Amino acid sequence: MPLPDCCQEPFGAGPERCSACSHQVTSEGLRTCTRFAAQSPAMQAVLRRARAIAQSSAPVVLLGETGTGKEVFARALHHGGARAARPFVPVNCGAIPGELLESELLGHVRGAFSGAVADKAGLFEAAAGGTLLLDEVGDLPLSLQVKLLRVLQDGEVRRVGSNHSLALDVRVIAATHKDLGALVERGLFREDLYYRLKVLTLRLPPLRERLADILPLARHFLALERTPPRRLTPAAEELLLEYRWPGNLRELSNAMRCASAVAEGAALEPEHLPEELLRAPTRLAPAAPLRTLAQVEREHVLAVLAACGGVQAEAARILGIGRNTLWRKLREYGEAVALSS
Numbered sequence: 632m633p634l635p636d637c638c639q640e641p642f643g644a645g646p647e648r649c650s651a652c653s654h655q656v657t658s659e660g661l662r663t664c665t666r667f668a669a670q671s672p673a674m675q676a677v678l679r680r681a682r683a684i685a686q687s688s689a690p691v692v693l694l695g696e697t698g699t700g701k702e703v704f705a706r707a708l709h710h711g712g713a714r715a716a717r718p719f720v721p722v723n724c725g726a727i728p729g730e731l732l733e734s735e736l737l738g739h740v741r742g743a744f745s746g747a748v749a750d751k752a753g754l755f756e757a758a759a760g761g762t763l764l765l766d767e768v769g770d771l772p773l774s775l776q777v778k779l780l781r782v783l784q785d786g787e788v789r790r791v792g793s794n795h796s797l798a799l800d801v802r803v804i805a806a807t808h809k810d811l812g813a814l815v816e817r818g819l820f821r822e823d824l825y826y827r828l829k830v831l832t833l834r835l836p837p838l839r840e841r842l843a844d845i846l847p848l849a850r851h852f853l854a855l856e857r858t859p860p861r862r863l864t865p866a867a868e869e870l871l872l873e874y875r876w877p878g879n880l881r882e883l884s885n886a887m888r889c890a891s892a893v894a895e896g897a898a899l900e901p902e903h904l905p906e907e908l909l910r911a912p913t914r915l916a917p918a919a920p921l922r923t924l925a926q927v928e929r930e931h932v933l934a935v936l937a938a939c940g941g942v943q944a945e946a947a948r949i950l951g952i953g954r955n956t957l958w959r960k961l962r963e964y965g966e967a968v969a970l971s972s
């Protein structure tokens with residue numbers, strides 16, 4: 632079932648109460664479904680940064696594991712900014728073969744290749760004035776990366792087979808679950824395009840780093856099911872909190888759908904949850920060696936910094952420490968040089 636508009640567009644104008652999930656809508660200058668006003672510190676940092684990014688027109692790279700909500704956030708960035716009334720056009724670069732993708736993105740003129748029986752506008756043109764989401768951008772073939780770079784540099788699109796360029800104002804959001812930096816090192820992603828795209832970055836944390844959000848999201852997904860109201864028992868809640876959620880929000884949503892379908896009464900017990908949750912070693916089991924406080928601190932500091940897109944001033948504020956202290960810690964970790972202030 633598609634998510635209701637309010638849930639897709641957390642920064643847009645909306646009613647006082649979300650009509651679909653009945654979460655209250657807060658107003659902080661911008662209206663936001665409280666489901667997005669996430670409780671976890673990692674997500675609060677993401678939301679703050681996302682609100683600022685929505686006001687810009689610069690390219691954005693959305694990073695995050697599969698199912699962390701990259702497309703949902705891409706829509707939110709579009710609807711929360713000045714382009715909201717213009718089109719939002721998503722394209723999955725991994726799902727379309729290279730040769731086809733070029734004409735899909737740029738369009739073509741009649742006779743450009745066999746089968747091109749008429750002129751056709753591409754997705755860049757379709758997104759004029761608005762936003763183009765290049766999902767799975769890490770799958771973009773190298774040959775097309777050069778062309779995309781040219782479009783971004785010149786602000787013009789040339790249809791395949793045409794001699795004329797068309798000036799276009801399109802904001803590009805690129806999403807990927809891959810490590811683009813590593814792809815650059817392996818020669819699979821152009822460095823110039825990488826830097827052209829990552830003017831702004833937003834990293835969506837995996838669900839396991841958003842412990843405080845798991846149960847509210849689970850309840851939200853349950854409320855979207857068209858079944859009599861269901862509630863999670865404490866034992867089921869504990870399992871949700873212990874699981875590692877490799878599929879993130881998508882997996883959580885599916886788990887709630889599964890549980891709603893198989894439970895007969897109102898109570899959702901552990902046995903109603905998908906098997907992987909029951910089989911998984913728990914978070915509390917000592918699978919990994921126990922870590923020192925310094926190791927945990929380092930991981931947390933770097934996670935907050937990544938969520939802030941490397942902006943040290945913002946990270947220091949969230950961590951509740953001074954910028955100098957943060958800088959010193961980063962230097963100790965050997966991270967300071969690579970990061971912006």
Ligand SMILES: Nc1ncnc2c1ncn2[C@@H]1O[C@H](COP(=O)(O)OP(=O)(O)OP(=O)(O)O)[C@@H](O)[C@H]1O
Nearest residue numbers: 634696697698699700701702703704808880881884
């Ligand atoms: N904040 C949210 N609230 C409710 N549902 C969400 C939220 N974020 C994501 N979802 C839901 O989780 C699922 C995955 O979201 P989305 O497709 O945006 O993730 P993604 O990171 O783009 O995934 P992939 O990398 O696999 O394409 C979708 O069903 C989406 O509606």
